[in-house]
Amino acid sequence: MDPTRLRVFRAVVQSGSINGAATRLGYTPSAISQHVSALQRETGLVLVERRGRGIQPTAAGIAVAERATRVLDQLTDLEHLADDLRAGRSGVLRIGAFMSANRVWMPRVVAGVVDDFPDLRIELSLAELRGDRPVELDLDVFIAEAVRGDRDPAVADGSADGYDVEHLRTEDYLAVLPAGHPLVGRERVELNELRDADWIDNDIARGPCREILITACRARGFAPRFRVQASDYPSSFDYVAAGVGVTVVPRLGAHLLPAGVTAVPIADAEVRRRIMLRVARSARTNPAVRRATELLRAAAVLPAAAPHALA
Structure with missing residues (x-):
């Protein structure tokens, strides 16, 4: 799965709407919708459903968003580790x-x-x-x-x-x-x-x-x-x-x-x-x-x- 799509979908769930996620991430609403649609194809799951003029995450969507938070936090830790290793601040010297x-x-x-x-x-x-x-x-x-x-x-x-x-x-x-x-x-x-x-x-x-x-x-x-x-x-x-x-x-x-x-x-x-x-x-x-x-x-x-x- 594309980490960017996971990040976008997590923002949709946390903000409660496509527009809210777009404002939060600096994307257009259309780009947010495209990322969510692509993630649904990648997972084979229905992650959101229409509710009136907005959307609401499904039970599967909520579960994916919660797990995505853990995955993205680990990726952030990995990025920080890579930064430290490049700078020689951590790791092992043999x-x-x-x-x-x-x-x-x-x-x-x-x-x-x-x-x-x-x-x-x-x-x-x-x-x-x-x-x-x-x-x-x-x-x-x-x-x-x-x-x-x-x-x-x-x-x-x-x-x-x-x-x-x-x-x-x-x-x-x-x-x-x-x-x-x-x-x-x-x-x-x-x-x-x-x-x-x-x-x-x-x-x-x-x-x-x-x-x-x-x-x-x-x-x-x-x-x-x-x-x-x-x-x-x-x-x-x-x-x-x-x-x-x-x-x-x-x-x-x-x-x-x-x-x-x-x-x-x-x-x-x-x-x-x-x-x-x-x-x-x-x-x-x-x-x-x-x-x-x-x-x-x-x-x-x-x-x-x-x-x-x-x-």
Whole structure:
């Protein structure tokens, strides 16, 4: 049924006449009559009947008018919801991120978004592997599969599968060393200098960040001797602080290092990871999505925390 005809018919019933509805809606009486006749054809019901020089709604007409009021109220609510969603005032913003981006970037990004859109609900999906995330994300911060050269960050820019993809940042890796380690105090270390060390594995998901590191070690003719399997970066730092071994993490992962460890940059140029952002093209015009994208770009260009030792 045409909502306009429902609205016209409701006005006829509420005002009690064709002329009253015409005055109320700014239509001509002829246009009102045409809408009522069309609605009767659509429903197959007699909605009004002649009474003298006027009309009167039938029992069926009264029932249709009452239900039409509920339907039209719901349509109005839907229109208001659409207005809010276009303006980013309500709804859900779905963001995917890997763990270190969630720890370092997402608190500031989420705080900025909720300041501007206080009625917005934000759902975060945390996973190291892109395949583990829901496909309906509005924004997704992820690690590219590999870094193959200095100019490579631009290669993955573009679009795919309904998403626009852009490069956010390429960063180096850091060796996290226990106090007293011979390499503490160096400006940089070569990956080869860690070949005989005991390592703490820090990525139980076996994601792309770990693969970049393992591939670089393999190219130098060795495999890390993992003494402990830790589930994440912060846990691996605790084992390093206890003197169990060393670990290697991307720079963003060396956040809030505990006492008793030092982070030293890895000199090898190919031991880097490329951080990418996917934005659903269907959500590009959403103000909340635009704001979150701006905040992520700003976070990505902030200087990374300098490697340091904590006593």
